[in-house]
Amino acid sequence: MSAFQVVDLTRFVPELLLGGCILFLFIGDLLVRDERKKRIFLTALALAGLASAAAAVIPTFWGNVQAALGIESYATQDIVAAFSGQVAFDPVATVFKILFLVITGVAIFTSLLSDELPDRHMGEYYALLLSITFGMFLMASANDMLMIYLGVELVSIVSYAMAGYRPRDKRSSEAALKYVIYGGAASGVMLFGISLLYGLFGSTELTTMHHAIVSWASRGELPVVDGVIATAKLFPLTVLLAIVFVFVGIGYKIAVVPFHMWSPDVYEGAPTPFTGFLSVGPKAAGFALLMRFFVGLFVADGQNGYAATDGFMAMAIDLPLPAMIGIIAAATMTVGNLAAIPQTNVKRLLAYSSIAHAGYLLMGFVVLSVSSLHAVIFYLCIYFLMNMGAFAVCQAVRDRTGGELLHDFRGLGKREPILAVAMVIFLLSLTGLPPLAGFVGKFYIFAAVIERGGYWYWTLALIGVLNSAVSLFYYMRVARAMFLTEPLTDEPLRAKRGYLALSTVLVVPVVVLGLYWAPVSESIRGSLAFFRSQPMSAAAHPSVVDVREP
C-alpha cells in the first residue's frame, strides 16, 4: 500500500473536471436572470463540463483502440491503482467512463427538452446529475470496499433527490420516499457485509482480499487477522454471507429480483429524463461495480499459484455463487418480463423491461469469463442506446399528450411517424431481433453462457431465450397501440424537433451496430484482456512458483 501521491491526481483529471463543472453549475445558476436563457446556458455549461471530462478520458481510451487494432499491446500501457490503491485506472474503467459520459450527455439533452423540469431549478438539476456521473466514475474504478460504498452512496443519495424532482407532484414524492427507504435498507445491509469482509480479511482492499482468497483456494491457507486465524468450519459460510450482503447493495442498484420493488414506482414517478438516465446510467455503474467486485475477488489471474481460469475460482471451495447468481438472474428476467405484460403505463412497462434486462446481463456474471464480461459491457453500451431512445420517445409523447399510458401512444404511427418508427426499432432491439444491435448483444451473452456448457448453464440459456420470446409480447403491445389501433385523433403530435433529432441520432447506431459491430466489440474486448491479468499490487505479493491446478 503506497501513501497518497500528488501524481495520482493527474489520473484523476476527468473526475476533477466533473467536480469543477458541478461547482460552476451552482455559480452559473446565479449569474443568469432570464429563466429561458438560463436553461440553455446551464445546459451548455454542463455539456462543456462533460466534453472536457471526455477530452481527458479519451486519450486513455485511445490505448484500447490501438490495442484492438493491434497497433500497440497493453503491456506497454501502465495501469495504476491510485490513491493508496483505492481507485483503479485501467482500460475497463475507461470504457465505462466513456459510456457514462455519453449517457449523461444524452440525459442532459433530454432534460433540456423536457417540460417536466421547471426552468428555475435547472442549475441544481444539472449539478446533481453530474454528481451522479461523478459517483458512477467512482463505482467503475473502485478498488476498495470503502470506495465501492462511497460510489454507491453518492449515486444513491443524489438519485433520491432527483426522483422527487417534479415539484408538487405526489407520485414524484412517493417515488423519492420509496427509493430512500429501499436504498437505505439495502446500503445498510451492504455496509454490514463490508464490515464482515473486513473482519474476515483484515482489509477492505479488493487486492488484499483477492490474495487471501487465492491462498485459501489453492493451498487451503486461512487468512490471519491480528494474529488470529479464522475458523476453518465457519470461514466459507461467513465469506458467503458477506458476499450476499454486499450483493444486496449492488443488486438493489441494478434492480434485480428480489431487490427490484422500488424500480417500477420510482421509474413511473421520477421525471422522465431522469428515469431514462436512471435506467441505464446507475444500472451500468452497478454492473461495472459488480464486475470489479467479482472479478477482483474471485477470478484467478494466473498469478499467485492459481491457474488462470474463467469463472469463479471459488467453485473450487464450494461457494455456491454461480448457482446463487444464476437463480437470481433467471428469477429477475422471468419476473420482469411477466410483470411487464399487463402494464398499461409505458414508463412502468419499460421499468419492468429494464428489470428483465438486468436479468439477462446478470447471466454474464454466472459465467464470469472474458467472453461473458465482454458481452455484458457490449450489451450495456447497446442497451443504453435503445433504452434511452425508448424513454425519449415516451417523454416526447408525454410532453404533448400529458400522459404516458399505452392509450396516449395510440395512433402515433400516424401522428408522428418518425417517433413511432424509432420507437418500434428501439423496442425490437430490446426484444433482441436481428438485424438490430440488441440482438447482437443478447447473442453474445447467450453465446458466452453456452460456451461454458453444462446442465445448469444450458437451463439458464433456455430460460433466457424463452424470456426473450415472452418479452416480444409486451413490446409489441406498444407497437400495436402506435400502428394497429385506430388513433383517437388524427391531429399531428407536433413533437419538439429535438426529440425527432435525438431519436434519429439514437436509432442510427442501433441499426448500424446491428449490421457491423466489430469496432465497438473489439475495442471492448481489448480492454478486458487487460482486466484479466491485472497486476494489482503484484510487487507486494510475489507470485508463487508452484502452480497447482484447482
Added chain:
Amino acid sequence: MAPNDYLLTLMVFVPTLGALSILLIKAIQPFLKRSGREIPVTFWRWLALGFSAVPLLLSVLVLQRDWIPGWVVALVPEWVVAEPGFVPGAGAQFVHHFVWIREFNIEYFMGIDGISVTMVILTALISFISCLAAFGITNKPAGFFVLFLLLETGMMGTFCALDMFLFYVFWEVMLLPMYFLIGIWGGPRKEYAAIKFFLYTMAGSVLMLLAVIALYYTSRPMPGIALALVDGTAAEHTFNLLRLAELGQAGLFAGADPILGVAFTKIVFIGLFIGFAIKVPMFPFHTWLPDAHVEAPTPISVILAGVLLKLGIYGMLRFNWSILPDATKWAAMGVAVFGAINIVYAAFVCMAQKDLKKLIAYSSVSHMGFCLLGMAACTPQAMTGAVFQMWGHGIVAPMLFLIVGVIYDRAHTRDIEGFGGLADRMPEYAGLTGFAFFASLGLPGLIGFIGEAMVFLGAWGAPTTMGTCFRTLVMVSATSVVITAAYYLWTMQRMFLGKFNEKWKDLNFTLTLRERLTLYPLAVFALFFGLFPLPIFELINPAVHLLVRIVVGTPSA
C-alpha cells in the same frame, strides 16, 4: 469478381433498396406537396413492382442461359450470356463470400445449390405476382410496399444464406414486416392473428438460436476439414453451413457432449426442428396458420402460403438433414408420423370449414405434410417428391389464395354456403377455380400430382433403417387423396353449382386484367410442370440424391 457472384446479393438487396427509396420519396413528399405536385397512389405500386421485378429478371439468369434468343443477346450486356448458369450437382454456386465479423467467425456467405435454387426462383416469382395482387391495396400503400419489399429481402436472403448467423438474421428479418402487414392491412381479427404469428415464430426461432450457438461452439477443425475463413485465416469454430454439414457427416456432432442429459445431436435436432416445424407448420404447431392466413390481406396470404411455409422445410433440409444425419435417422419415424397427421388431420379439418380462405389455409397444412413424409422416408423418389412438392405447392397455393381474393373483393364474404350457382355468371372464374382445385388435389397431369405421387411411391419403399411402418403411414396418408377430392369438389358444388344466390346479382362478374395477370401465369406453370416436371428434377436431383445418400449412409443416433 465475376458478375455472377453479385447476382444473389442483388436479388436479396434490390428490394431493400426499393424499400429505402420509397421511404426517401415519402420523406420528401411534403415538399412536393408544397410546390403543388401530388404523388399518385399508383406511383408506389409501380415503383414496388419495378423493384420486385428485378429479382425475378435476375432469377432467370440463375438458369442455364443457352436458350436466350439471339435478338435478346444483342440487347443485354455480354456477361449475361458469357457467365455460366446453374449447374446441377456442382455444389454451392453464385457464391458471394467475405468475412463479416472476424471476432466471431461470421461471414457474409451467399450461394445456392440444388436444394435452394428452385426456392429462390419461386420467391422471386411469387413476390412479383403478389406485388401485382397488392395493387388493390389503397390504405397507406407506401407503407405496405416498404414492408413488402423488406419481407422479400428476408425471404430471399434466407434461401441464399450459407452462413448460419446470416441465415438466422434473414430468418428473423421476415417477422416484423409480416407482423405489420397482417396487423395493419388484415381482416377483423388482424391484431390477434399478427401477434400470434409473431410469438409462435419467435418462440421457435429462439430455440433455433440456442441450437445454432451450440453447433457453433461444438464445431472444430477435423482431419481433412479445415475451418478457415474465406480470406484464409484459421478459425476455431465456424458458422459456415457447408463446413458444418461436412463436420456433421464426418461424425463430429454425433460424438459431442450431451446437453441437458440428452445426446447432442438429438437435442440440437429437436431445437432446430421445432423452430422450423412452426414455420411449416407441423401439427401441433400449426394453429397460427389459419388465423394468419385468414386475417392477412390477399397478397400476404399468397406470400405466406407460397414462400414462408417452404422456409420451414428448406431449413430442415439445410440444417437437420445435412448437418445432423444421424439424428435425422433417429427422428425420421416421428417426423413421418407427424407428416401423416398433418396430411390426414388437416384434410378432415378442411371438410368442416365454412370459410373458403380457412379451407385453403388448412389444405396448405395438409399439403405441407407430404413434404414431411417424403423427407422422413429419405428415398430418392420420396425426397425428390418432397422438394418438388415445395415447388408445386408454391405455385398452387398462391393461386388458390388469389382465387379467394377475387371473390372476397367482390362479395366481402368468404362464406362458402353463401354462394351458389356462380358458374353460370362467372364461367372464367369457375374454370380457374376448378383448375386450381384439381391441381391442388393432385389430378394427374397437374402439378400437385407429381409431388404427392412421388412421395407415396418413395415412402412405400422407404428403407427399414429409416423406420418400419412407412407403408402403414402411406396407406393412412393416401386416404387424404379421397378426402381432399371430397372437400374441394364439395366446395365447388356449394359455390358454383346449384341455385344462384340472388343476393350477389349486382356483383361485377368479369375478372379484371390485374386478376388475370396474376392467375394465368400460375395456371400455366401448374399445367406445364404437371405435364413436364423434368426441368425441376434436373435442377434438384443431384443435390437431393446426395443428401439421401448421406442420411441413409449414416448410422442412427
